[in-house]
Amino acid sequence: MKTNDILSDEITKRDEGPLKYLKDIRSFNLEGERGFKLEFYFAENPYFKNTVLTKVYHMAEDDDPILEKATGTKIEWYPGKNVTQKVLQKKPKKGAKNQKPVTKIEDCESFFNFFDPPKVPEDDEDLDEEAAEHLQGLMEQDYDIGSTIKDKIIPHAVSWFTGEALQGEEFEEGEDEAVEDDEDEEDDDEEDDEDDDDEEEDDDESEEHKGSKKPAFKSKPKKPSVQAKGEQPPECKQQ
Numbered sequence: 392m393k394t395n396d397i398l399s400d401e402i403t404k405r406d407e408g409p410l411k412y413l414k415d416i417r418s419f420n421l422e423g424e425r426g427f428k429l430e431f432y433f434a435e436n437p438y439f440k441n442t443v444l445t446k447v448y449h450m451a452e453d454d455d456p457i458l459e460k461a462t463g464t465k466i467e468w469y470p471g472k473n474v475t476q477k478v479l480q481k482k483p484k485k486g487a488k489n490q491k492p493v494t495k496i497e498d499c500e501s502f503f504n505f506f507d508p509p510k511v512p513e514d515d516e517d518l519d520e521e522a523a524e525h526l527q528g529l530m531e532q533d534y535d536i537g538s539t540i541k542d543k544i545i546p547h548a549v550s551w552f553t554g555e556a557l558q559g560e561e562f563e564e565g566e567d568e569a570v571e572d573d574e575d576e577e578d579d580d581e582e583d584d585e586d587d588d589d590e591e592e593d594d595d596e597s598e599e600h601k602g603s604k605k606p607a608f609k610s611k612p613k614k615p616s617v618q619a620k621g622e623q624p625p626e627c628k629q630q
Contacts, residue, residue: 405474406502412436418541425450440467463506475501
């Protein structure tokens with residue numbers, strides 16, 4: 392998985408230990424509802440008790456595939472082996488009655504946070520606009536990881552392991568960039584012609600029309616969701 396650009400950003404050095412025990416990944420369509428499930432099969436290991444970790448994406452019953460929520464397995468970490476947390480010990484201040492080090496646990500970046508996805512509140516009123524946008528971004532990132540595993544990693548696991556799949560993606564990106572460069576040049580020529588026409592029209596406009604546009608207001612934040620489009624990154628969509 393480390394050879395894929397999207398997944399490599401999620402995997403830290405702390406994750407490498409438990410990921411060595413990953414044997415297989417499988418995907419399944421959900422029965423009776425829209426969505427899919429990912430199952431990660433692990434050999435017995437010194438990090439956690441689970442042998443199967445599951446991630447489920449529940450899609451809304453809509454014309455467009457919209458992610459409603461995601462759920463994951465609670466990992467049963469062995470003591471001192473939780474790679475999603477780090478233990479910090481702080482020395483007490485001088486003169487403090489208790490001179491024992493203070494132990495503090497902090498969350499840290501880890502691929503295994505993937506199994507603890509963003510929680511969507513039941514009540515829309517619990518989110519202000521800023522919080523809704525932040526949650527929307529987390530949901531998009533989470534779905535992007537899940538869909539990458541389902542649509543790219545699982546069908547071409549051997550190619551990703553050998554690096555062949557990475558070379559193929561780089562080739563496709565190079566072709567896309569070349570096409571975009573050609574299109575940009577054509578667009579620039581057309582924009583230059585349009586700008587000349589616009590300048591002539593602007594000279595004829597009266598002063599009373601200048602600055603007369605109405606200000607735009609953002610609507611009240613709504614419960615975030617993610618629209619899924621095959622292998623494409625999910626698009627933000629409000630319900």
